[in-house]
Amino acid sequence: MSYYHIKHLEEYFQVYRKSVRDPEIFWEEIAEEHFLWRKRWDKVLEWDFSKPEIKWFQGAKLNITENCIDRHLAAKGDKTAILFEPNDPSEEAQHITYNELHERVNRFANVLKEKGIAKGDRVCIYLPMIPELAISVLACARIGAIHSVVFAGFSSTALATRINDAECKMVITSDGSFRGAKTIDLKGIVDDALESCPSIESVLVAKRIDSDINMKEGRDHWLQPLLDDASGQCEAEIMNAEDPLFILYTSGSTGKPKGMVHTTGGYMVYTAYTFKNVFQYNEGDVYWCTADIGWITGHSYIVYGPLANGATTVMFEGVPTYPDWGRFWQIVEKHKVNQFYTAPTAIRALAKEPLSFVEGYDLSSLKVLGTVGEPINEEAWHWYNENIGKTKSPIVDTWWQTETGGIMISPIPFATPTIPTYATLPMPGIQPCLMDDNSEEIKGNSTEGRLCIKFPWPSMARTIWGNHQRYKETYFSAYENKYFTGDGALRDQTGYYRITGRVDDVIIVSGHNLGTAPIEDAVNEHQAVAESAIVGFPHEVKGNALYGYVILKETGEDRNQDNLRKEINQLITERIGPIAKLDKIQFTSGLPKTRSGKIMRRILRKIASNDTSNLGDTSTLLNPEVVQEIMDNVL
């Protein structure tokens, strides 16, 4: 029986049973056999969900970059670690070998040190998908600095909020970025953000688009000359297993984004373990995840998980539409990609285009297809299976979260029989359960409830940066002694899980988590707006789109409504980013509220989704008459 590389369903069940029966022995054996530790742990696991406090491999010492880079050098120094595919298909791809990655990470790490960054300092990384992004992440890890990558589609306000929350000392960015035929002025966004970020001492700027940008004397430095002057040797900082590795922000139902803190040892073990099993990576394979490193998928399954396995991981700078809708498949053919991991929203968008964009390419290298980020609908699943996998590549529908650090529920390809829309079975070590409305665990199969996890796993986030109380309230208070995911799920007669979607005020749009509260805050900032409520409604490509109900102040009532809509979306773009723009904005005189003043979002969701056959009891509302008005004017 191999824990690390499961090949048959029976083996999966054996491994799973072992992982539940003896979790500490199970994880200890994996940690021992497959990783490089500078000192062994004293204790595998210590946990208490009531505090909550979770510690894995306590007392152990390591550096994750030694595991992701150094230990591969002897056997595969000349193997490609990162295969960079640029935005422009006529620009040459870069094959960065493990030897080169070692040298480049070390140089970068020395530059960080030279600029005053030390163990425990926070470094904000705001970069496009260029090699410097992966390299700077690893350089931080090399010296024990905590990276906080902010997706380079976020606005300057969103960037500033994240920099200030973590009190970052440095920002790493580029002069700009390519996105299809467009360029984006990243440095300008950083400059705007830094007007309100007192903790920032220096900015490193990679040159990518060669644009004319402002460099603030004493604060901003071009990266390349610093790298040229730095040594290619940098001793790895030896970290405790529970030292923070990174912070990554995710939206919550309320208020400001939550800086999820992931620590070093457990995160490494779990992401490496799940990468191996979920993608069945074999030596020589080329693996490609299309996510951006600005999201958890990129952290765990472009950078850390693949590199910890000595894999070749593709990093793609561009978009699926440039120069045309065939780009993904052109890249698969060109680099003979074996494992391909993307989001349902991308699949739905591609499936709408003519098949001629797929047919011209040789996709025979593909062995495993993955999806992540939101439920995949049956139609998209079949399109992917038939046209991309040619019905021979299993689809792994992987369910997990920023908070879980790694894949939690997923088929193991060639072992777990797949069913469209089902994430199927928990990974070894993961103990999911479903809870009912009375906070009781629902036993047995053929059932539906709220998805919780009842036992710790190595890569779970340990806290929210600077706000442990919020961590406790958000994840460990709804159900005693359980981690609450915020998702609903059903379990079929065989024990397979199907994720049905969020049960809180988080909406997943094109695979991106968006909290309604911060968007409402942005809308309410508009001088003509009195109040707003935002809900999701089904969308053919995005999965969900955003619907805003807006009450105007008296002063706004005479304004042109289309102009107002534009201005509101402009505000959202400035405060959060274009991903949070509203698809529909309905102006209304009121919002349905309970007697305690709470907006009844359930009703608003149903109206926005054109599902008004059963609105439930509205008589207890403070203002039941407003429901009819909203229904009459629905967009």
Ligand code: PRX
């Ligand atoms: O609702 C679930 C959905 O995405 C949420 C987590 O979002 P985020 O933290 O941004 O991480 C996304 C990438 C791991 C979950 O709570 N979700 C993620 N994967 C799936 C999914 N919903 C259904 N099926 C999935 N495979």
